[in-house]
Amino acid sequence: MLVGFLLTLPVGGKLVQPVVNIWPSLMSPRGRMTAGLVLICLSGLVIATHTYWIHEKITGTATSFCASDSIFSCDDVIGHETYGYAPIIGQPWGLIGMGVFAALLYAAMMVQKEPDAQSRTRMLQLLMVFSGGGIPVIALLVSYEVQIEKLCQYCTMAHLANVLVLVTSFRMYRATQSDAWSLMAKTDLSQKTKKIDEAE
Known part of the structure; x- marks a missing residue:
């Protein structure tokens, strides 16, 4: 996810120089920005899938996956009998993500x-509507974490991915x-x- 976001920034050109022969689409800022956006979205999908897997593991078998006595305990957040599910539709947050x-x-x-x-x-x-619509949902989920007094590191990463999608898609839309x-x-x-490319 971080690599994806860095690709969307000016520093992305320096990051991709070793691989432009393999992926020539990364030679332009637009190519890097679109590739970065895809990486951020893919990271968000993987993280959301992982949170859903954790939810199913801890609710289906009553086993602990990442419980902790510290403030970081994804079991307490993802597996919560009330806050682990979306209001009204009653589905796990990981599945919605x-x-x-x-x-x-x-x-x-x-x-x-x-x-x-x-x-x-x-x-x-x-992209802007879906990720922008996720901001109030993120606020709701953070309020749940405050009430439970626990933080879910995987949930936080998914929230960050959503915010990065919003920022990147807005920058791209403005450029268009x-x-x-x-x-x-x-x-x-x-x-x-360029000289290295020409020599080959």
């Missing part, structure tokens, strides 16, 4: 696959509203990297 991050990943991959297609604006709007999106498609690698 899996669905949301799967939708975010699909939209991010559509933008990456066709960055100049007209549908990219709709996909970026979808000007010439910046087209300019970002041009390579910005240093001459040293």
Whole structure:
């Protein structure tokens, strides 16, 4: 997730220089930004799947997975008989997170696959709506953690992934509203990297 976010920043160009021969799409800021967004969404999906797995493990077998006497105890948060489930629909939060991050990943991959297609604006709007809609949910879940007086490190990582998707998709959407999106498609690698590519 952190690598994905770093790819979306100016420092991303330095990070990918060793692998641009393998993934030439990373040679441009736009290529790195779309790849970073996909990595963030994929990380969120993996984390949400893991929290759902933990939920099923501790509620189905009554065994402890990551319980602790310290403030960090995902068992107490994920396995809570009331707060471990979404209000009204009654499904585990991890399962809902899996669905949301799967939708975010699909939209991010559509933008990456066709960055100049007209549908990219709709996909970026979808990313902003879904991840933006997650902010009140994150606030609710944090309030649950405050009431329980325990923190779930996996939940916090999923929340962070959601916020990073929102920030990145907003930056990308803003770029599409000007010439910046087209300019970002041009390579910005240093001459040293280009010379290495030409020598091969």
